[in-house]
Amino acid sequence: MSAELPNVVFVLGGPGAGKGTQCAKIVEKFQYVHLSAGDLLREERNTEGSAYGELIESHIRNGTIVPVEITCSLLATAMKKSGNNKFLIDGFPRNKDNLDGWQKEMGDKTNVQFVLFFDCSQEACMERCLQRGAAGSGRSDDNEESLKKRFQTYVKDTMAIIEHYDALGLVRKIDASQSPDQVFEDVTKAFE
Numbered sequence: 522m523s524a525e526l527p528n529v530v531f532v533l534g535g536p537g538a539g540k541g542t543q544c545a546k547i548v549e550k551f552q553y554v555h556l557s558a559g560d561l562l563r564e565e566r567n568t569e570g571s572a573y574g575e576l577i578e579s580h581i582r583n584g585t586i587v588p589v590e591i592t593c594s595l596l597a598t599a600m601k602k603s604g605n606n607k608f609l610i611d612g613f614p615r616n617k618d619n620l621d622g623w624q625k626e627m628g629d630k631t632n633v634q635f636v637l638f639f640d641c642s643q644e645a646c647m648e649r650c651l652q653r654g655a656a657g658s659g660r661s662d663d664n665e666e667s668l669k670k671r672f673q674t675y676v677k678d679t680m681a682i683i684e685h686y687d688a689l690g691l692v693r694k695i696d697a698s699q700s701p702d703q704v705f706e707d708v709t710k711a712f713e
């Protein structure tokens with residue numbers, strides 16, 4: 522850990538891999554602040570008068586990635602507002618634009634501790650998201666059509682970011698196909 526800079530753990534994995542579920546547990550046990558890029562974007566989309574509402578909704582429905590200027594600025598504002606110095610940044614950086622934008626704006630202001638990577642088959646992720654949608658997630662992208670596109674983006678753009686951090690020795694990979702409690706046992710080991 523860096524003494525001065527805020528510490529960041531990036532949380533990545535396919536749509537529905539269980540990132541949000543595990544982040545809630547990590548927050549309780551390890552006192553990180555959880556910032557979900559997707560949640561921040563949905564909040565911004567729902568803010569009356571936001572200049573970005575339509576743009577964000579169109580990316581979310583199409584499973585494509587919102588320009589980093591928007592996402593990074595939402596993250597930076599939330600980090601500042603929290604007053605904390607340990608962050609779980611969930612669902613980011615998701616493509617090269619995200620990574621480059623982060624490095625430019627936040628690279629020398631934060632210390633990336635590691636990347637927590639939730640590894641889960643597409644079939645399991647898809648089933649979880651469809652169940653989440655059927656249970657009333659209210660998300661406009663928990664449907665088969667959007668899900669297919671979200672997976673395309675994951676394979677085409679996000680895997681390269683995981684590989685980038687893996688080459689730096691910074692990826693801690695978790696088998697996310699297990700039960701939530703079993704996954705959390707492995708997560709705990711990754712933090713200790």
Ligand SMILES: Nc1ncnc2c1ncn2[C@@H]1O[C@H](COP(=O)(O)OP(=O)(O)O)[C@@H](O)[C@H]1O
Nearest residue numbers: 536537538539540541542649653699700701704
């Ligand atoms: N290990 C797991 N096994 C089965 N279902 C899970 C597991 N982890 C999460 N879920 C469920 O799958 C769905 C997606 O989980 P979520 O944490 O929202 O994933 P993500 O943040 O990666 O999209 C939710 O409905 C959640 O309750």
Ligand SMILES: Nc1ccn([C@@H]2O[C@H](COP(=O)(O)OP(=O)(O)O)[C@@H](O)[C@H]2O)c(=O)n1
Nearest residue numbers: 536537558559580581584585586587612613
């Ligand atoms: N860094 C990010 C994160 C999410 N998003 C958008 O938000 C959507 C939902 O992301 P999410 O992290 O909340 O959900 P999952 O797809 O991981 O379940 C993505 O499909 C993108 O359209 C983005 O544009 N940029």
